[in-house]
Amino acid sequence: xxxxxxxxxxDKRGKAPAGExxxxxxxxRLGIYSLAKANMRKIFPDHWSFMLGEVCMYSxxxxxxxxxxxxxxxxxxxxxxxxxxxxxxxxxxxxxxAFNSTMHISFEVxxxxxxxxxxxxxxxxxxxxxxVHMMRVFFTGAFRKPREVxxxxxxxxxxxxxxxxxxxxxxxxxxxxxxGVRFMEGAVLSVPIVGTYLSFFLFGGEFPGGDFVxxxxxxxxxxxxxIMLGLMVAHLILVFYHKHTQFAGxxxxxxxxxxxxxxxxxxxxxxxxFFLVFGVIAIISAIATINPIWTIGPYRPDQVSTGAQPDWYxxxxxxxxxxxxxxxxxxxxxxxxxxxxxxxVIFPLVLVAIAVYPFIESWVTGDKREHHILDRPRxxxxxxxxxxxxxxxxxxxxxxxxxxxxxxxxxxxxxAITWFVRIAFFVAPVVAxxxxxxxxxxxxxxxxxxxxxxxxxxxxKRLPHGEFIEVHEPLSQEQLHTLTAHEQYKPAEIGxxxxxxxxxxxxxxxxxxxAKLSKGYYSEDNQILKPTVEEYKExxxxxxxx
Amino acid sequence: xxxxxxxxxxxxxxxxxxxGAVKVADEENPFSDPGLPPHEHRIQDIDERAAKRSxxxxxxxxxxxxxxxxxxxxxxxxxxxxxxIYVWPIGHISALNFALGVTLGLALFCIGAGAVHWARTLMxxxxxxxxxxPIEASPEVKAKVLADFKQGAKESAIGRxxxxxxxxxxxxxxxxxxxxxLLRDLGPLPGTKLRHTTWxxxxxxxxxxxxxxxxxxxxxxxxxxxxxxxxxxxxxxDFQKNIAKDALMIVRIQPDNIKSKKSLExxxxxxxxxSKICTHVGCPISLYEQQTxxxxxxxxxxxxxxxxxxxxxxxxxxxxxxxxxxxVGEDGYLEALxxxxxxxxxxxxxxx
Numbered sequence: 009x010x011x012x013x014x015x016x017x018x019d020k021r022g023k024a025p026a027g028e029x030x031x032x033x034x035x036x037r038l039g040i041y042s043l044a045k046a047n048m049r050k051i052f053p054d055h056w057s058f059m060l061g062e063v064c065m066y067s068x069x070x071x072x073x074x075x076x077x078x079x080x081x082x083x084x085x086x087x088x089x090x091x092x093x094x095x096x097x098x099x100x101x102x103x104x105x106a107f108n109s110t111m112h113i114s115f116e117v118x119x120x121x122x123x124x125x126x127x128x129x130x131x132x133x134x135x136x137x138x139x140v141h142m143m144r145v146f147f148t149g150a151f152r153k154p155r156e157v158x159x160x161x162x163x164x165x166x167x168x169x170x171x172x173x174x175x176x177x178x179x180x181x182x183x184x185x186x187x188g189v190r191f192m193e194g195a196v197l198s199v200p201i202v203g204t205y206l207s208f209f210l211f212g213g214e215f216p217g218g219d220f221v222x223x224x225x226x227x228x229x230x231x232x233x234x235i236m237l238g239l240m241v242a243h244l245i246l247v248f249y250h251k252h253t254q255f256a257g258x259x260x261x262x263x264x265x266x267x268x269x270x271x272x273x274x275x276x277x278x279x280x281x282f283f284l285v286f287g288v289i290a291i292i293s294a295i296a297t298i299n300p301i302w303t304i305g306p307y308r309p310d311q312v313s314t315g316a317q318p319d320w321y322x323x324x325x326x327x328x329x330x331x332x333x334x335x336x337x338x339x340x341x342x343x344x345x346x347x348x349x350x351x352x353v354i355f356p357l358v359l360v361a362i363a364v365y366p367f368i369e370s371w372v373t374g375d376k377r378e379h380h381i382l383d384r385p386r387x388x389x390x391x392x393x394x395x396x397x398x399x400x401x402x403x404x405x406x407x408x409x410x411x412x413x414x415x416x417x418x419x420x421x422x423x424a425i426t427w428f429v430r431i432a433f434f435v436a437p438v439v440a441x442x443x444x445x446x447x448x449x450x451x452x453x454x455x456x457x458x459x460x461x462x463x464x465x466x467x468x469k470r471l472p473h474g475e476f477i478e479v480h481e482p483l484s485q486e487q488l489h490t491l492t493a494h495e496q497y498k499p500a501e502i503g504x505x506x507x508x509x510x511x512x513x514x515x516x517x518x519x520x521x522x523a524k525l526s527k528g529y530y531s532e533d534n535q536i537l538k539p540t541v542e543e544y545k546e547x548x549x550x551x552x553x554x
Numbered sequence: 555x556x557x558x559x560x561x562x563x564x565x566x567x568x569x570x571x572x573x574g575a576v577k578v579a580d581e582e583n584p585f586s587d588p589g590l591p592p593h594e595h596r597i598q599d600i601d602e603r604a605a606k607r608s609x610x611x612x613x614x615x616x617x618x619x620x621x622x623x624x625x626x627x628x629x630x631x632x633x634x635x636x637x638x639i640y641v642w643p644i645g646h647i648s649a650l651n652f653a654l655g656v657t658l659g660l661a662l663f664c665i666g667a668g669a670v671h672w673a674r675t676l677m678x679x680x681x682x683x684x685x686x687x688p689i690e691a692s693p694e695v696k697a698k699v700l701a702d703f704k705q706g707a708k709e710s711a712i713g714r715x716x717x718x719x720x721x722x723x724x725x726x727x728x729x730x731x732x733x734x735x736l737l738r739d740l741g742p743l744p745g746t747k748l749r750h751t752t753w754x755x756x757x758x759x760x761x762x763x764x765x766x767x768x769x770x771x772x773x774x775x776x777x778x779x780x781x782x783x784x785x786x787x788x789x790x791x792d793f794q795k796n797i798a799k800d801a802l803m804i805v806r807i808q809p810d811n812i813k814s815k816k817s818l819e820x821x822x823x824x825x826x827x828x829s830k831i832c833t834h835v836g837c838p839i840s841l842y843e844q845q846t847x848x849x850x851x852x853x854x855x856x857x858x859x860x861x862x863x864x865x866x867x868x869x870x871x872x873x874x875x876x877x878x879x880x881x882v883g884e885d886g887y888l889e890a891l892x893x894x895x896x897x898x899x900x901x902x903x904x905x906x
Contacts, residue, residue: 118650119654121651193900197901204904213795214748219741258588259681265683266683267681268682273673273679276670281666283665284670287663290655290663294652294658295652309797329870345900378689426868485580486591492585541583544585
């Protein structure tokens with residue numbers, strides 16, 4: 009019956025427009041109207057830092073597009089061929105087909121070099137974008153419930169991105185990347201008991217063998233990007249499902265999301281931003297050469313160039329391997345290669361340290377509520393200090409990874425830099441932690457002053473008796489609300505030592521540790537209590553100007 | 555354009571409070587949320603001429619993009635792939651790469667700039683609030699799901715028929731083993747392959763650069779020469795694999811300056827042959843300081859003293875560089891007395 013009546017209505021108006029008919033067809037099969045109802049006018053808040061994740065997504069798309077193009081010309085083979093291309097200095101040289109085809113892409117395929125450079129530059133931007141995006145999420149507390157799983161998805165994307173990058177830049181089989189692969193082989197060999205077997209299985213025999221380019225190729229173009237694509241889609245679905253976080257401000261609560269709709273504003277802004285990112289990377293690739301394999305030459309295990317560096321995101325692992333003392337323990341006919349194996353173990357631990365932080369914090373706070381309002385970094389001094397300590401740790405290792413470049417560019421002793429990194433590896437994060445916490449507390453005090461005494465106007469007033477004072481202007485309610493919107497936890501207490509029946513209860517180590525950590529986070533020395541309404545009223549009503 | 559040009563009726567109503575003047579609306583709780591601030595009009599919202607100007611800017615950007623795409627195609631057709639040009643301040647670069655990259659970059663960037671300008675100036679910038687709903691399901695939903703699950707589990711009888719459950723778990727746990735077994739043929743077993751190189755008694759030392767066998771006179775004091783075993787050729791199928799272990803560094807040090815007696819004995823009149831492969835993670839070592847007889851690996855800066863049995867004096871390497879015993883054969887050429895006594899290159903579990 010209802011079908012008949014709608015048909016009648018249609019007939020009166022004539023046929024529906026073509027677009028609507030296509031949409032109807034799709035809706036009948038895919039249910040797109042229900043999907044669009046929830047998402048087409050979805051509200052997204054605006055803040056410059058929210059575009060960092062977009063940079064990652066777009067550079068990933070650029071990498072996939074350009075990567076597909078490169079597979080059309082690249083030969084993932086280690087068969088030795090003689091070079092007969094147009095690049096004169098390498099003519100007659102023996103090289104693998106992988107290197108030869110990369111030369112072909114760079115010198116004979118029109119636009120091939122551009123696509124290669126866009127691919128590589130986009131990879132660097134992708135990893136840098138993920139790093140900064142992750143720090144944005146970390147410092148604003150956007151990882152808190154309900155977003156912990158999405159934090160882990162993002163973390164996995166970062167780690168997989170590192171390995172996709174490594175397997176990618178190893179493919180041309182040039183002298184620089186081959187040296188990196190050799191380093192990887194040495195690291196694999198250091199694994200106790202199974203290291204040699206792993207290495208032989210990985211390389212199909214002794215290094216370098218004739219297999220690794222083909223094997224890296226399938227890992228680089230299929231296995232890892234496939235997993236990453238899945239993770240990225242899941243990451244985005246969760247962003248939509250959770251709705252975006254926002255900073256505190258007038259009208260913004262934990263139960264709403266204030267901003268502008270996806271259609272049209274973010275469709276245009278975010279869609280346009282894809283083209284901006286792509287455009288900038290294309291122009292960088294036009295003017296800045298990256299990985300000029302023709303000046304590096306094909307790989308030979310007995311040759312090397314100075315200043316050998318991995319891409320930046322692998323630099324911290326390079327730092328670990330460079331500054332580690334060469335410990336080796338020989339016993340019962342076996343060798344424990346600690347000098348290489350310890351860095352190999354610390355490498356994932358550095359990354360895991362930041363990945364597990366959200367779970368530690370939620371254990372300390374015991375907070376089971378959802379959080380959609382972002383923290384200003386100063387209002388979470390311990391978290392911010394931890395994050396800065398971690399970045400410092402990472403940067404110290406990056407310095408270690410480039411110790412030769414620091415030595416040559418700044419005329420320093422390489423031994424001194426190495427020793428600096430060895431010490432700073434332990435000391436610098438602690439120092440950074442303490443300093444950052446002091447700065448956060450200072451900023452909290454300043455906010456407190458601003459709330460209670462108003463904004464410094466820079467106007468100096470001379471009182472009748474000669475005293476000079478600076479005029480302070482009280483804040484508006486919008487500003488007062490924004491500065492006091494954050495919640496402050498109270499340190500967790502260890503419960504009473506006797507239970508309700510008066511029986512002595514065992515206080516576990518876990519409880520003690522939690523109470524101690526909680527005190528470190530939230531005691532009065534570790535956060536500045538925000539002013540109460542009473543304090544505000546007392547000061548503002550009491551002696552007006554101050 | 556100044557605000558005087560805006561027609562009177564398009565101007566927003568004058569605001570009661572001048573900017574910065576303070577009035578706390580909520581006397582009870584001055585910290586409470588005052589709610590969303592009123593929307594502030596952009597010039598494009600109130601002046602159609604400004605909006606027109608924005609429209610023209612956006613259209614111009616899109617047009618530049620189109621022109622850039624045409625320029626891209628023209629460059630692709632017109633510029634030879636091997637042409638180099640000088641671009642200040644970059645230097646000499648491929649003309650085609652430069653032209654294609656800049657035109658493609660502009661074509662893309664202008665689309666983005668146009669879209670963003672459109673969104674920022676012409677689309678509504680009124681902030682709207684959407685409600686959030688808790689992610690957690692309501693207790694009723696949870697109860698229903700748990701009941702459904704229990705019902706399903708009960709109907710499957712997985713809890714009651716333990717034999718089925720256990721055999722199923724066993725089967726599912728075992729089946730991936732086939733996949734693991736299949737990985738076995740990824741490579742041969744190591745055996746003792748890492749312990750041996752091509753070097754053997756009587757193998758001549760051949761200069762890596764000239765391909766000629768070396769005589770003691772060819773090696774001057776203070777020089778560094780790279781060598782490989784006679785019979786190894788770049789054309790060989792397994793050249794890369796062999797040279798990864800066979801590569802040698804040959805130095806000549808005044809015998810008085812050689813600190814290690816073993817080193818002196820294993821060489822010939824101060825000519826010492828060391829493995830070129832770093833004992834850290836296998837980079838070829840190539841930086842020689844002839845005054846101190848130190849070699850430095852450029853990858854991770856392990857430093858070895860060639861005058862003292864290749865001992866590590868700095869850096870992350872864990873043990874000394876293996877030395878090859880050499881002598882002079884009857885025909886006057888340098889030759890090996892045996893293979894290396896210990897494995898070359900990075901350490902591994904079975905090295906001992």
